[in-house]
Amino acid sequence: MRRKLPSLQALNCFEAAARHQSFTRAAQELNLTQGAVSRQVAALEAFLGVALFRRTQHGMVLTPAGADYARHVRQRLDALERDAMDVMGRSGPADTLTLGTVPTFATRWLIPRLPQLAARHPELLVHLETRTRPFLFTDTGIDAAIWAGTPQQLQQWAGTRATHLLDEDVLPVCSPRLLPAGEPVTPQTLAALPLLQQSTRPEAWRQWFDAQGVDAPRAMAGPRYELFSMQTAAAIAGLGVALMPTLLVQDELASGALVVACPRPLRAQRAYYLVQPQGDERPALALLRDWLLEACAQVRAP
Incomplete structure (x- = not known):
């Protein structure tokens, strides 16, 4: 017709x-x-x-x-x-994927590892777009997404299936000059310091303090940032304590730009997933998924 x-x-x-x-x-x-x-x-x-x-x-x-x-x-x-x-943009028989991803994970973890993918599958082109919240795949043209959340949140993302990639541990970090004696503090002391908030995770600090058994009336108070990269910059600037996924601040901790404010990580409340629409899977997406699983296994290995 x-x-x-x-x-x-x-x-x-x-x-x-x-x-x-x-x-x-x-x-x-x-x-x-x-x-x-x-x-x-x-x-x-x-x-x-x-x-x-x-x-x-x-x-x-x-x-x-x-x-x-x-x-x-x-x-x-x-x-x-x-x-x-x-x-x-294609040269030769290239296959293209568009991957939505949370931005700080992309810049800190994914992009540094993409040369490995390119060496193994030079025929595969991967475009990256920023996505911080669930979306409808049918409205975007995105083939898959790397997303961080809880299993309960994942169940609410209709019409999708997910592959677990990495568990996420979060840890309070800050500029060393923000700590009273330059040393890590107790959760009770931390509750009185300025706290940097993540707008996509408004209850993150409350959950952390609850896990420590500490009453923190100001757990949800403080300036909010949409991206972890913004929170990292704010923490380095001394604006407050950030509750950060440990895999996103390795360089800053190694350089001393950030220090651990309280050595009490909250483990595996969230995880990173490869999320894709239900239905038939493109061969290119299967190649990407297999490579991601291998790269994540290397991170988990002792």
Whole structure:
């Protein structure tokens, strides 16, 4: 059957106009005239039989249908652009995977090991995108994700299956100048120090103090950071104590930029998983999974 699709030019003009809420600014971005953009959007509205914009005295605004359609069109155009870039970037019979990953794990653990993967499978290209929370694979074009969480959280990620990679131990660390005597402190003393919070793990400090049997009324107080790399920088700057996965701060502990604030790790509350959509698995993804399992086994080995 012949597909019932609007023209790509019309979609591109509509997406730009919806993003800018202006035909004039969309025309400037696309190097077209304002009239050309207006005609493309009008043709799209005629094709759909739905008004996408509502004209007002002060310009134009998206209709509810237009706002919803703009969101979907933007996702599809982004996916088409990624697909085109993938094909353009191939040299020879390469296979491409897009991997979503938590950013600090990617920069501190994954990327330094990717040369090993490239040496073993030179035909495999791996693109990385930042993902800190669960998402719908069908909306992103991402093939798999490395994600950190609890088994209970993993069960709530619908339509996926997961492979366990590494358990995660977390440990309080800080700048050495933040400790009163330059030595590790007790959990009770730590409770009075400024605590750096992880926005994706709002109860992390409370769980740590509960495991130590310490009452800490300010366990959830303190500045919040979305990325562990931000928390690391804040801890080095002396802004507070960070509760960090030990595998992400090995270099800072070795150099002395950070020290252990309290030698009481909280073990294996979370783990890193390779998460992928249910269904048939691409051979390239199987190669990546097998390599990840081998690399993680080397980390766990004594």
